[in-house]
Amino acid sequence: MSRKVTIALDAMGGDRGSDAVVPAALATLERDDSVSLILVGLPEVLEQARRDAKDRYGSRLGFKPATEVVTMDELPADALRRKKDSSLRGAIELVKEGVADACVSSGNTGALMATARYVLKMLPGIDRPAIISAVPGRERPTYMLDLGANVGCTPQQLLQFALMGSVVASDMLDVARPRVGLLNIGVEDIKGNEVVREAGELLSKSGLNYIGFVEGDGIFHSDVDVVVSDGFVGNVALKTMEGVAKLIAAFLKEEFQRNALRGIQGLIAKSALEALKERLDARRYNGASLVGLNGIVIKSHGSADQFAFENAVKTAIVEARKGILVQIGQLIESQPH
């Protein structure tokens, strides 16, 4: 039997709020009976969720009321200072109190990061939190960090990201020693800037399965499991990916709509095109971890629907079951001082 875990869900976050979160929660409870969930939200939302659940899950479904909701465009500092009883903060507090093993929110990224840092603090030996997520690869996903939490990093911080990324990839991909690469503009030792070169030296002494520098096109080759960069470069790479995928999808659509014959050809090719779409579906990769905090916090995309939110909850469940915080702590401890 799987280890029992409890996950706190911000029921109000994201563009769809409880319309995505509550169905995802009920589907999760239905699928995995060693998971308990606590919904955090406005009382009327919780009341509706209670009715939807029809007493099916007993104590496995908990409720924690909140009186406030952080909006998507609120400044992080404002959310932190003024909305102390928000659903976003309530979910994080449950992790802090040890009631939940992890929390998930589709809410405002900046507010989630600021509140989580304030409430949970950092893990010992980690300077800054980083955002890590899976992206598609040839044979299996690749984990990338940092995706935008830090605009500039020291070599030591890149090493910390590598250690945390290695733990996340190991747990999520179920591999013992994930291959870790540093994102650079060439694979030779002399390439890149000083920070990346120094980070490369630190990584070769880290005990990680460090494979060296990786270029932008190497992210997808599936000969690397974790790609480390500062948050500026990582964020640009992630959004460039999204942009290219959308561009190609738009080109494909245009080509299959060019004339009536092409339209028919498109209908005939539909199953393959749908399969492609599914393989690249960003919802499958939903659920970025804010690693480095003393608590598991999963950021779901603001536009997440039920399917996407369920995937974010799955990430939280795996990280909680595998005990990612203890694993990161041990890896940090094992480093040469």
Added chain:
Amino acid sequence: MSRKVTIALDAMGGDRGSDAVVPAALATLERDDSVSLILVGLPEVLEQARRDAKDRYGSRLGFKPATEVVTMDELPADALRRKKDSSLRGAIELVKEGVADACVSSGNTGALMATARYVLKMLPGIDRPAIISAVPGRERPTYMLDLGANVGCTPQQLLQFALMGSVVASDMLDVARPRVGLLNIGVEDIKGNEVVREAGELLSKSGLNYIGFVEGDGIFHSDVDVVVSDGFVGNVALKTMEGVAKLIAAFLKEEFQRNALRGIQGLIAKSALEALKERLDARRYNGASLVGLNGIVIKSHGSADQFAFENAVKTAIVEARKGILVQIGQLIESQPH
């Protein structure tokens, strides 16, 4: 009639050397009778090219022998110091001497950059050369720089890149005031690092058609014509694009080969899939300019075939005809001091 221009071609550069360069040269001469070309290469290669040309182009096809060839893996400093009579350098020297209006090489990027800087020097007011190339966009290509010549940049250097990129995009896209964006990790003024924010301030005072920050996915939207970044970020973005395009192509291929039925569907959809492939064909975008030098130098991809090399030569022809160096000089002059 178009303005007459002379372009020097390194006949030995790239993986295919003269097998790509000579046919591309002859096709160019055939297509555009106001272009003259000078092939620079080993005597036996020039002799063969002379035979291939069959006296068809008279003085429009010139030859300059070289005794050395820079290899693709040669260190730039070694190429510069030891191979003073290389075909790569010979082509650049023709630009320096005013015999050619521009040169094109598929050779070693580092060696080309180092030799061009040494021979041609920088344009007044420009600190560092940058690499600019077109990438695909929704309605028309977007020009990106720097793609890897500079790993770290000052705000002033990013401004210089923007000025040069604006000239290149204006000439290549034939638009009067190209829209210029700065690559960043968010579109709000407070996003990114200090260098990008300061560069944003300089750009808003530059007189350019500056539209603000652009995120990675914004590169392809065709609401921006020039995207400016330092060479580290630009190179990662460019290679990430290539990687995603290859990943999607591989996924598509897999889906259409999954079983016999899918194979037939793929055959039926072939014309649309071929059209997509053509639209994304990197060879169409071949020909990166090394801007900032006091001379026009076009870097063709090392793997360029005849079609790709012809496109690089076309870029050289446009830049030479439009007088890109004078245009850049005027724009630099017009800046507030």
